[in-house]
Amino acid sequence: MSKIYGLTGGIASGKSTVLNLFRQNKFIVYDADYVAREVVKLGTIGLAQITGQFGSSVLLADGTLNRKKLSSIVFSDQTQLEKLNQITRPLIKKEILQTVSDVKKSTQSDISIFEIPLLFEGNYQNYFDGVISLYVQPQIQLHRLMQRNGISKKVALEQINSQMSMDEKKRRADFVIDNSGDMNHLQNEFDKLVSQL
Structure with missing residues (x-):
């Protein structure tokens, strides 16, 4: 049976570096930031809802989302940020939970890692076989x-x-990787973690 673990950590804790270590060690890796981009691509309901809320000024000439423009609107105004989150969060959660469900149904005995920066904030912890947090x-x-x-x-x-x-x-978290040292230290922490999964 396949297992899937959530990976999280604070800003600048080294999530991308650790995700690459998982990739190099042939783990199946998923990334919530990728999902967040997918749900607002051209032709999606997410993009249609964003345009409905913020107007066509948040689109580029080719009809795709102008992330810079949208960021300038939402990050200077908490109310607008909340409106954006109300559109995107349910769409992102639906995709993440679908992926987790698909992995768990698999008959392969693989281990997958799903990196979600706001894992605890989004209450995703109960959907995984365990949570790994970077410290x-x-x-x-x-x-x-x-x-x-x-x-x-x-x-x-x-x-x-x-x-x-x-x-x-x-x-x-169920598992902690301390990334306070150099790359050798991180590799040791990583190897120790993998032996526990």
């Missing part, structure tokens, strides 16, 4: 985020504080 020490997370995105300490802290704390994600 990184707060000062390292702050430094990595500032470096990666070229942002000030103030902006980085705002982004970190807008999410569930990593301590809370760590507490709720």
Whole structure:
């Protein structure tokens, strides 16, 4: 029987790096960000609802979503962000749960990993065979985020504080990967985790 684990972690905790390690080790990998892009592609109900809510100014000339334009509207206005979330979240959840269901029905004895940044916030934990959370020490997370995105300490802290704390994600997870060290440390943590799955 196939198993599927949810993977989560705070911003700049190394989710993409760990997802690549899973890929390199021949795990089947799914990505919630990919699902989020798929549900608003040209011709989808998601795109039609967004256009209905925000107007055709959020479309590019070819009819696809202008993400930059939409971001500028929703990230400066909490009410607009909530309206967008009310459209996209149910569509994303439906797709994710369909994928999880399909994997669990499979007769293969594969292990799949589904990366969902807001896994606990979206209450996805009960659908998986277990949840893996990435942990990184707060000062390292702050430094990595500032470096990666070229942002000030103030902006980085705002982004970190807008999410569930990593301590809370760590507490709720079934497995924890500590990504506070270098790549060798991460590889050891990864190998240890894989032996437990």
